[in-house]
Amino acid sequence: MNGDNTSRVQQPLPEDGCQIVATIGPASISSAAALMEAGATAFRLNASHMSVDELHLLASAVREQVPACPLVIDLQGAKMRLGDFVARALHAGDRIRFSLYGAGDALPLPHREVFAAVETGDTLSCIVSPGMP
Numbered sequence: 001m002n003g004d005n006t007s008r009v010q011q012p013l014p015e016d017g018c019q020i021v022a023t024i025g026p027a028s029i030s031s032a033a034a035l036m037e038a039g040a041t042a043f044r045l046n047a048s049h050m051s052v053d054e055l056h057l058l059a060s061a062v063r064e065q066v067p068a069c070p071l072v073i074d075l076q077g078a079k080m081r082l083g084d085f086v087a088r089a090l091h092a093g094d095r096i097r098f099s100l101y102g103a104g105d106a107l108p109l110p111h112r113e114v115f116a117a118v119e120t121g122d123t124l125s126c127i128v129s130p131g132m133p
Helices: 029-037 052-065 112-117
Strands: 021-023 042-046 071-074
Touching (some): 042 052
16 A cells, blocks of 8 residues: 555566666656556656656656556765876775875875764775776
């Protein structure tokens, strides 16, 4: 049951157990029913590019076309980036230093909340996305 006391029929999973989550936005909203017929089992709404009102309108429009389809709301998470620095080679296991402004050989990490949460000597894991230099 949902908040308005009506039941929603859960779509059965395909025999192979796979889910197909289709991202849908304002430009593709009219395609929701066709995407479901083509095999989508849920829709992803990217909230990081919409206001709350726009998100509500989009979710309502999807519900009008395919009432029983699950919706996944993708919320924008924290985006912590390094500041500007001179490129240098790093290898697995290298020890590097971070500082708020990149003093000396430290890499700049302009996020005060990180420094408030860690202590000198703590280990931080750094992940480089595939394809990044």
